[in-house]
Amino acid sequence: MSENIRNFCIIAHIDHGKSTLADRFLEIGGAITRNEASASQVLDSMDLERERGITIKAKAVRLNYKSKDGHIYVLNLIDTPGHVDFTYEVAKSLGAVEGAILLVDASQGVEAQSVANYYLARDHNLKIIPVVNKIDLPMADKERVKKQLVDIFGFSESEIIYVSAKEGWGIEDILESIIKQIPPPQGGIDEPLRAFLFDSSYDEFKGVIVYLRVLEGKITKGMEIKLIDKGDFYRVTEIGVFNPRPQEKNSLTAGEVGYICCNIKNPRDVSIPDIVIDKNNPTHKKSFSYRRLPPMVFSGLFPAAVGDYNNLRTAMEKLSLSDPSFVYEPDHLDILGYGFRCGFLGLLHMEIIKERIEREYGIEIILTTPNVRYEVTTKKGTFFVESPYKFPSPQELIEVKEPFVKAVIITPWEFMEPLYELAKKRRGIPRESDYLGQDRMKITFDIPLAEIIVDFYDKVKSVTKGYGSLDYEFIGFRPADIVKVDILFNRKPTGVFSFLVERSKVLERSRLIIEKLKETIPRHMFEINIQAAVGSKIMASVKIPPLRKDVTSKCYGGDITRKRKLWEKQKKGKKKMKMLGQVEVPSRAFLEVLKI
């Protein structure tokens, strides 16, 4: 039975055509028609994802494929996300497969995520099939990309498959290669159950839907199972596969990929990834250990309208289910009221969560300036601090360390110099650089995460005219001179705009923020003095001059009701304001500061 199964995923740099290729597979697998496929990319079920071209959630689909020699195969395709923040998500799905298709755009060539994903797949001992996509494009350069695949990864020319996912060229070649190259799953059917839980989603009626790959044995409806990580027991109420629509079954056996439901009401009861075993016949094989990536970027998230707090909490619960790398805890700030302190893998991850809350749940939110997590030592010990409000005073502080990443940039060689300059400005420490083929370079830096979470990616793109690509991974904490900067309005601390920054960057960051505030906060009846301060020392300041009072001057004579009406009208004009002391701050100001 498992001789006819192949489990695989597609790994690619963003926009190299993974979703499009997945659709072609689904057509051939008979699951959907070409019309359905072109109407929407089936694996990307969320609007937002489609818009951004990112598949955030890994999902599994089952394809039936009749090979050229007449055998019927079951191919399980696990969809993996491809963006720089989501390496962790990719890695989760790799535990469920034996092989991976490395998809590379024929016009772009190998990029940073191609390299990162390749090594992830290799670390999981997967059989990797190199595929060059978009050969229909006039700019396609098959020879160049072929050479890269050979030079960088050591593939042989004959293994490389050339396709156009858009035009549907070469799709069967990939499927035939999957059957021949990727080994069938190995686990024995007669052994005790051991299944790899790699994803989950939530259904209002069924509760948590758990995606799993059976490694050994068999899981059946009615079976009592144990989730190893939390140690809880459940009875399986439903089993099935996605074809891509759910299709119920009575069991899944070794090698198969599908879903189960067991009346798990609380998303938090499921850890991802995890191992599932049979309660009454537990396997004695040891479990596996998994490097769970901790959140690296933190920000406060508050409802713009106080009444939205409970809705927001519900939204966060649901989002964190489908995305365990997103974490949150309740928080309170004088000015913004009740909200949450959230942790994200990176800045893009943060933006996606924010947009999903606003779009899918219709809640308008305010995000505070993001920051990284510092390792702080005081007399009381060593602990992590994410929030500027919890940062110890200089007197208490013994040592601070900040997170560092190894950043890899792949770029045409002519942009090497400006990239080095950019990295230097961001406190980057150059490591090695290598030629990739004749025209490209791979440059590596150690660089503080704080320096790249905000707009580094955009900067890399603009410096390299769009040709550069970036990947990074956390390498550890290193000592740093970090200070807390407060933003004051008329000498009163605002709280919300406080941030932690490396000492050499205090002036630069402070100026940026106060200038943005000056641009976005409308004039008031009084002068607003905006200052950035470290402790009691003012580092920078700007002033917003008072409004000229001529709005009401044309009705002098003192008709107070007319004046009031004018004032009301003025107020309505400036929507979505937040009071910070005496000062009305538009939401836009928060967002602008956030973008810095």
Ligand code: GDP
């Ligand atoms: P993903 O980010 O890897 O999932 O990439 P998508 O499948 O979303 O594709 C990114 C873009 O490339 C889309 O605009 C696709 O229509 C386009 N695309 C994908 N495959 C091909 C192809 O074979 N030829 C051409 N010309 N465009 C393609």
Ligand code: MG
């Ligand atoms: Mg996609």
